[in-house]
Amino acid sequence: MNQEWSELNKAMQTQIRKNDTYQVGIRTLFELRKRLMQTLLSIKEELCREDFDAIPFINADGYHSKTIAYSIWHIFRIEDIVAHTVISGNEQVFFAGNYQMRINSPIITTGNELVKQQIADFSKQLNLEELYAYISEVRESTERILERLSYGQLKTKIPHERKETLKSLNVVSDNENAIWLIDYWCGKDVRSLIQMPFSRHWIMHVEACLRIKNKLQL
Numbered sequence: 001m002n003q004e005w006s007e008l009n010k011a012m013q014t015q016i017r018k019n020d021t022y023q024v025g026i027r028t029l030f031e032l033r034k035r036l037m038q039t040l041l042s043i044k045e046e047l048c049r050e051d052f053d054a055i056p057f058i059n060a061d062g063y064h065s066k067t068i069a070y071s072i073w074h075i076f077r078i079e080d081i082v083a084h085t086v087i088s089g090n091e092q093v094f095f096a097g098n099y100q101m102r103i104n105s106p107i108i109t110t111g112n113e114l115v116k117q118q119i120a121d122f123s124k125q126l127n128l129e130e131l132y133a134y135i136s137e138v139r140e141s142t143e144r145i146l147e148r149l150s151y152g153q154l155k156t157k158i159p160h161e162r163k164e165t166l167k168s169l170n171v172v173s174d175n176e177n178a179i180w181l182i183d184y185w186c187g188k189d190v191r192s193l194i195q196m197p198f199s200r201h202w203i204m205h206v207e208a209c210l211r212i213k214n215k216l217q218l
Contacts (some may be wrong), residue, residue, distance in 0.1 A: 005203050008032040013195055022151040029199060030143060036202045037139060040072060043213055044132060053123040056215045058116050063208035069123035070111060071205045076135040077110045081171050082197045083142040086162050086185050093138050102130040113175035154191035162186060
């Protein structure tokens with residue numbers, strides 16, 4: 001893991017565990033996310049459109065076995081779903097902004113159900129400019145939600161009805177590679193969700209994107 005990102009992530013996790021350092025922890029989280037987003041923006045500047053659809057590690061195990069376009073989609077669909085449906089119980093950016101049509105996506109899910117060539121084929125259909133507009137809006141909306149959260153709310157368990165809402169929205173595939181996400185998210189408290197979809201999940205997939213980029217530029 002990138003040392004700089006790892007240190008910020010570790011600091012954030014420690015800081016949000018105490019009331020007197022909680023707000024500092026949220027600022028640390030935002031700084032980590034800013035640096036990760038800058039990396040995604042730099043990738044957009046450095047690569048051509050076709051590179052976002054490339055899948056050079058198609059038979060590998062790990063996050064780098066995807067495409068860059070898919071990875072970006074996956075990070076932010078999960079964040080949008082968790083921030084808005086799971087934590088806040090309000091409308092996802094994806095639906096409010098009509099992003100399925102704008103991005104030209106054939107799916108509304110996290111994409112966990114897609115494998116190998118399906119991932120590459122999916123990636124080719126996406127409008128990259130609109131995808132980047134979406135991820136920017138999701139990041140900003142999530143951070144507004146986090147700014148409003150008090151330390152006391154971090155231990156809040158997810159209400160049972162949120163699980164039913166998730167199922168009704170069909171934003172998680174019923175494929176075995178995806179369906180577990182509903183129980184996973186809804187079994188966590190808010191602090192645990194901050195520590196995975198909103199931070200570590202970003203790191204793992206952005207690092208995978210960099211690995212793909214480096215392979216393509218050899």
